Amino acid sequence: MLPLLWMFGMSIRPNEDILGSFALIPQRVTFDNYVTFFTDVSWYSSYLNSIIYTSLNAVMSLIVALPAAYAFSRFRFAGDKHLFFWLLTNRMAPPAVFLLPFFQIYQSVGLFDTHLGVAIAHMLFNVPLAVWILEGFMSGIPREIDETAAIDGYSLPRFFVRIFLPMIRSAIGVTLFFCFMFSWVELLIARTITSVDAKPIAATMTRTVSAAGVDWALLATAGVLTIVPGAIVIWFVRNYIAKGFALGRV
């Protein structure tokens, strides 16, 4: 907790005080840094960029993963175990490996520096994760429910939307949260395949570091603000978070 509080402390004092001398308690409290953040277009637009592509990614990953997770939890089919493990290995693949190809491919298909592009790139690790989490939760729901619904005359899509989805509400929430979170915290890929229009907040921050004379206070402000979305989302899924972290397998 201490490093977090320290950063918050830095974000509300002027830059000269930070560099001038060490002080535990800020002598002068100012919100100028926050004002700067929300008035400087390069800062707040990249903040928005991040929110846009993470949300897009979370929704896309969920839509793709839902039927697959259902298939894994309800059916046995040729190669299912291998496919399942293969998905996991993609979650484990080092992003650095994909940097160069992503860069080249995205430039050639026109996805470079777009929100959609980043969202698709992040599906690399979020789709497997979503499938694993959803499969864990779905397997916890008795199959008799499927059968009863089938006897009652529900077709598979209708059953899925009307009965099954409401039953796994919490799983969907947790999955969305995880996709959002991992997309939100990822920098390496997002930075490589964007330049201006879809630049993530994280990249804006590293640029400030590398510039001559570091604006520590503004940096700390941006840091505090990047935690906010995650902290808001986590409150809603707090009771399921542990299960989600265990990929729904507890």
Place this chain on the structure above:
Amino acid sequence: MTAGSQVSGEVVTAAPAEPQETRADLKRKDNRAWWLVLPVVVSVAFTAIIPLMTVVNFSVQDVFSPSDRVFVGLDWFYEAVRRPENREAFVRTLLFSAQVLLVEIPLGVAIAVAMPRRGFWVSAALVLVALPLLIPWNVVGTIWQIFARADIGLGGWTINNVLGIGFNYTLDSTDAWITILVMDVWHWTPLVALLAYAGLRSIPEPYFQAAQIDGASGWATFRHIQLPRLRGVLTIAILLRFMDSFMIYTEPFVVTGGGPGNATSFLSILLSKMAVGQFDVGPAGAFSLIYFLIVQVLCYVFFTVLTRSGR
């Protein structure tokens, strides 16, 4: 995926999954489920397989310009293995992962055991513990970059001026290593703790009551009831922590940029320097593939060893 699957033994056609047909044979063997998995396979193919093919392509060619390429066979692979800095980075990364596991797994379990089990404090403790996980990785780096600074950071200042130990992560390689390690422990131990906590919560209450009646000590309860039950989640924890620490990039990049010298240049940092920094696509491609294969093999070994021992 339990027994009782081949009851009907009907021949399954490759027709698209018609809802009418799937009704009767839920939980049976059914290759039409492939249609449900198809979107995932397509999306992962686009995000994982095609890029990998490109890497393979790069790794066997010398690229002068997009139109001017020469096939060079396995030259880049030899070079990637021969370069001493690559080998050093590999050893360094492996060492780092080992240290991370040794510290974080026991610590995480300890935190999970200490966490409250019911009441209001459960939510509060969960959110507090999970908070470091929600911070973008580069912000984690930024936080520690500032926090550990000897002149203006609370952590670094305390070590230097209160404990009287000379500490400067920008100059001393050991200090840099410790900073990165402490940062990783701070950042990721919560994951282990949450996993272990989820595992502990799944232990039925009667187990503990029985232990209490038998007069088991706290340690005995932990050793014989809690620890065995944690095997499953700890498998996942070890796997995730190993993989993530093995491909750590952002945090050390922000804090030290791989320095001082090469003290914290892990594999990912080295690789991205090669690929995006110098546009050495050939060696970078070969190096990526070797890196990727190492990760896959280690992942598979871990996975099988850990899941076998659990059975």
